Amino acid sequence: MSDDTLFQSRRAFLRALPAITAGAALPLNSASAAEGKHHWAMLVDVRKCIGCQACTVSCIMENAVPVNSFRTIVSTYAVTQEVDGHTQVGTYVLPRLCNHCDNPPCVPVCPVGATFKRDDGIVVVDGDRCVGCAYCVQACPYDARFINHDTNKADKCTFCAHRVDAGLLPACVETCVGGARIFGDLNDPKGELRRRLDAAKRTEPNAVKVLKPESGTHPNVFYIGLDPRFQGRVEGQAALWRPSEHGG
Amino acid sequence: MSTSIVEVVNVAREVSWLPWAVQYFFLIGLSVGCFLLTMPWFALRRPAWERASRLALLGALACGLTAPVALLADLHQPGRFLNFYLHPNFGSWMAWGAFFIPLYLGGLALYTWLILRPDLKRLADAGGRWAGVYRAFAYGGHDSLGAIRIAAVLALTGAALVALYTGMEVMVVHARPLWDTPLLPVQFFITAVAGAIGLVLVLDRAIGDGHAAQGAHLLRLLAATQILVLAVGAAWLLLGVTGLSPTHANALAQVAPSSAWQITAVWAAGSAMVTLWLAVRHPAWRLAAGLIALHSAWMMRWTVFIGGQEIPKTGAGYYHDYHLPLGQDGMLGILGTAGLWIAVLIILISVLPWAGQRRVQA
Ligand code: SF4
Ligand code: SF4
Numbered sequence: 338m339s340d341d342t343l344f345q346s347r348r349a350f351l352r353a354l355p356a357i358t359a360g361a362a363l364p365l366n367s368a369s370a371a372e373g374k375h376h377w378a379m380l381v382d383v384r385k386c387i388g389c390q391a392c393t394v395s396c397i398m399e400n401a402v403p404v405n406s407f408r409t410i411v412s413t414y415a416v417t418q419e420v421d422g423h424t425q426v427g428t429y430v431l432p433r434l435c436n437h438c439d440n441p442p443c444v445p446v447c448p449v450g451a452t453f454k455r456d457d458g459i460v461v462v463d464g465d466r467c468v469g470c471a472y473c474v475q476a477c478p479y480d481a482r483f484i485n486h487d488t489n490k491a492d493k494c495t496f497c498a499h500r501v502d503a504g505l506l507p508a509c510v511e512t513c514v515g516g517a518r519i520f521g522d523l524n525d526p527k528g529e530l531r532r533r534l535d536a537a538k539r540t541e542p543n544a545v546k547v548l549k550p551e552s553g554t555h556p557n558v559f560y561i562g563l564d565p566r567f568q569g570r571v572e573g574q575a576a577l578w579r580p581s582e583h584g585g
Numbered sequence: 586m587s588t589s590i591v592e593v594v595n596v597a598r599e600v601s602w603l604p605w606a607v608q609y610f611f612l613i614g615l616s617v618g619c620f621l622l623t624m625p626w627f628a629l630r631r632p633a634w635e636r637a638s639r640l641a642l643l644g645a646l647a648c649g650l651t652a653p654v655a656l657l658a659d660l661h662q663p664g665r666f667l668n669f670y671l672h673p674n675f676g677s678w679m680a681w682g683a684f685f686i687p688l689y690l691g692g693l694a695l696y697t698w699l700i701l702r703p704d705l706k707r708l709a710d711a712g713g714r715w716a717g718v719y720r721a722f723a724y725g726g727h728d729s730l731g732a733i734r735i736a737a738v739l740a741l742t743g744a745a746l747v748a749l750y751t752g753m754e755v756m757v758v759h760a761r762p763l764w765d766t767p768l769l770p771v772q773f774f775i776t777a778v779a780g781a782i783g784l785v786l787v788l789d790r791a792i793g794d795g796h797a798a799q800g801a802h803l804l805r806l807l808a809a810t811q812i813l814v815l816a817v818g819a820a821w822l823l824l825g826v827t828g829l830s831p832t833h834a835n836a837l838a839q840v841a842p843s844s845a846w847q848i849t850a851v852w853a854a855g856s857a858m859v860t861l862w863l864a865v866r867h868p869a870w871r872l873a874a875g876l877i878a879l880h881s882a883w884m885m886r887w888t889v890f891i892g893g894q895e896i897p898k899t900g901a902g903y904y905h906d907y908h909l910p911l912g913q914d915g916m917l918g919i920l921g922t923a924g925l926w927i928a929v930l931i932i933l934i935s936v937l938p939w940a941g942q943r944r945v946q947a
């Protein structure tokens with residue numbers, strides 16, 4: 338009997354394996370099944386990010402991002418502060434990527450209409466049309482865009498649209514070690530993204546933040562645990578290490 | 586609670602509007618400024634302006650013909666420039682630019698041709714190897730002030746639109762507070778006119794007879810531009826310091842802490858004052874005044890474009906990593922446009938009867 342139980346539970350476990358390995362893809366699949374059109378978004382739970390940059394690396398591998406360029410990076414800060422007369426030293430990490438803004442300043446400036454927002458909310462660049470004028474690079478308030486020196490076109494995070502269209506998760510989400518990145522459909526109230534967002538808002542109305550809210554861009558990358566000191570341009574000492582100063 | 590934040594890891598975004606862009610905005614500004622200086626003689630027939638206007642016409646053409654090359658070179662996909670005409674997005678100032686530039690240059694070409702027709706005919710009549718070519722271009726050689734004035738209005742419309750779009754294109758970039766100030770287009774325009782006067786003064790020494798400033802009030806005009814430069818600069822600072830204009834306050838806040846920016850501001854104000862002083866007090870030093878005005882126009886654009894892109898939008902501090910590369914995206918680009926400009930100027934001087942009667946008689 339105990340054997341049987343063991344057998345059954347093992348069988349149940351084996352049956353569950355594909356679902357576990359496809360793990361994070363589950364909310365996406367259920368989202369795909371939802372009615373109506375998608376509105377893709379990401380939630381970054383900064384409290385869970387360990388600053389491992391696994392997302393940075395997986396994005397580079399997935400999207401063949403050239404040396405010294407980044408579609409996503411986890412900005413890392415050393416913070417020293419006085420709390421109750423004691424000096425505290427800590428690290429703050431902040432995953433950054435294109436916010437796929439609902440009001441994206443990068444789109445109207447494009448002289449040839451090469452960059453646009455898809456129906457599902459993803460902001461993309463039509464590589465066949467882009468003339469590489471870099472106007473969109475200037476217009477993005479988040480420094481999310483760059484000129485790709487391999488293609489000589491504007492480049493940025495696409496939420497891994499090629500993967501999303503195939504029912505997969507963005508590479509950074511798939512790889513996220515700390516489980517800090519959650520991707521999903523804002524239009525799917527039962528999906529994990531909405532459940533996490535709604536739960537956070539229930540516990541604390543201001544828990545969910547976006548970067549530079551005053552710029553009116555209406556980002557679709559939301560943050561939990563976002564320290565206001567890092568919400569806009571960071572007041573501090575410039576980076577000690579910047580990739581472009583190495584290699585290349 | 587005191588906090589200190591040190592950025593440990595972040596990306597440095599490269600300058601993506603390259604020195605080519607600085608060259609473009611500099612050259613197209615000079616061209617527009619020079620064109621304005623051609624009008625007192627060619628469209629309004631003020632005799633005192635003849636020398637200055639003829640030199641200015643050369644300047645307008647040489648800069649106007651070189652500028653689009655620099656602009657194309659700034660595209661990372663120059664071969665696709667046709668997309669500007671196949672898929673224009675008229676919500677973008679840059680898209681309009683693709684139409685304003687040909688309008689201006691077309692107007693300028695027509696204006697120049699109508700001006701030079703009689704002189705081309707004289708050249709043809711004088712005979713020589715190219716007489717046939719000159720005769721064909723002279724196309725009868727009629728001199729029609731009315732036609733010149735119509736072309737001047739066309740070119741002036743183009744010039745105004747070019748000045749407008751180059752200023753607006755940069756001003757609307759809210760993501761860069763330093764660019765996002767209503768005074769920027771004004772500053773571009775005034776420094777362009779000042780630079781154009783400077784160019785005329787330099788050309789006057791190089792290929793003219795050194796008398797272009799006589800009676801043409803060139804130096805007084807130069808002084809006026811410098812007073813405007815200083816006044817607008819002071820207004821910019823005042824709006825920022827007092828916080829009367831939040832956009833200027835934002836712009837100021839971005840650059841105020843940096844000693845490099847403080848030096849730049851002092852440098853710019855100092856250059857304007859020296860130019861003003863030379864123009865008013867030492868007319869004999871007008872070549873120096875002209876050179877400084879030209880340098881100020883270039884520096885202003887370099888600072889706004891390259892310096893502006895050195896300010897991170899989200900990261901801390903400044904990028905400070907822009908070292909002018911020696912390749913075609915940097916030094917070679919600047920030298921290349923300068924070389925092209927000189928070549929175009931030499932060709933224009935050699936083939937066009939730019940000096941009118943004077944040269945034909947000589
Ligand atoms: S983050 Fe920047 S690149 Fe992305 S949609 Fe917003 S403005 Fe455009
Ligand atoms: S770089 Fe490409 S996508 Fe960006 S504004 Fe220019 S043409 Fe449009």
Ligand code: SF4
Nearest residue numbers: 386389390392513515
């Ligand atoms: S992979 Fe996840 S935990 Fe690691 S740095 Fe990226 S967001 Fe943070």
